[in-house]
Amino acid sequence: MSDHQKRSLCTLCQRPLVRCLCNLATLIHNRVELLILQHPLEVNNAKNSVGLLSLSLKNSHLKIGERFTNTALQTWLHASDKTPLLLYPETPEEKSLGLNSPAPLPDLRVYSPDQLRLVVLDGTWRKSRKMLYENSVLQGLPRLSLMEVPPSIYTIRKAHSENQLSTLEASCYALRQLEQAQVDYAPLLSAFAQFVAQQQAFIPKD
Ligand SMILES: [Zn+2]
Numbered sequence: 001m002s003d004h005q006k007r008s009l010c011t012l013c014q015r016p017l018v019r020c021l022c023n024l025a026t027l028i029h030n031r032v033e034l035l036i037l038q039h040p041l042e043v044n045n046a047k048n049s050v051g052l053l054s055l056s057l058k059n060s061h062l063k064i065g066e067r068f069t070n071t072a073l074q075t076w077l078h079a080s081d082k083t084p085l086l087l088y089p090e091t092p093e094e095k096s097l098g099l100n101s102p103a104p105l106p107d108l109r110v111y112s113p114d115q116l117r118l119v120v121l122d123g124t125w126r127k128s129r130k131m132l133y134e135n136s137v138l139q140g141l142p143r144l145s146l147m148e149v150p151p152s153i154y155t156i157r158k159a160h161s162e163n164q165l166s167t168l169e170a171s172c173y174a175l176r177q178l179e180q181a182q183v184d185y186a187p188l189l190s191a192f193a194q195f196v197a198q199q200q201a202f203i204p205k206d
Pocket residue numbers: 010011012013014015020021022023
């Protein structure tokens with residue numbers, strides 16, 4: 001491959017051609033919409049899982065930033081009158097820091113999946129926490145936590161704790177939970193396993 005090819009970007013996934021993800025992308029018609037808020041430091045991280053996630057999920061939106069304006073956030077969160085839920089654990093330290101309290105989780109049985117919007121923060125544990133702290137609108141959202149967390153297949157990045165998942169995995173499991181398994185995420189999770197294997201071939205573990 002020439003230097004020129006190495007530098008060129010794929011027009012579909014916007015990654016360098018050598019790391020194009022298009023062959024791995026697998027179209028999933030998720031019913032609960034996914035809003036991904038990505039920390040800027042993740043954008044050029046080759047090991048980030050969001051590229052594959054947003055290429056694959058038909059109903060997903062990706063916004064990049066650490067601190068967003070309230071107006072922008074409110075627009076993205078409530079577009080099409082959907083109810084937003086934040087995939088983030090409630091931590092005791094939030095109260096002592098004076099953050100907004102999360103709204104209680106509504107009774108999800110009264111919502112159909114297409115009335116819901118799942119919001120995920122993509123960044124290291126520290127950076128995603130920073131995003132929460134910097135955006136009071138996000139602090140006030142009802143929190144969703146995962147009921148069942150299978151072990152991560154994401155072995156290419158250091159995790160904060162053993163059960164910390166990649167954004168792709170956490171999103172798939174949360175969507176599956178909200179959609180009550182009406183959509184099959186197995187093809188995407190196996191594509192992700194291939195992605196992890198490819199990345200391992202490229203770069204040493206950090
Ligand atoms: Zn591509």
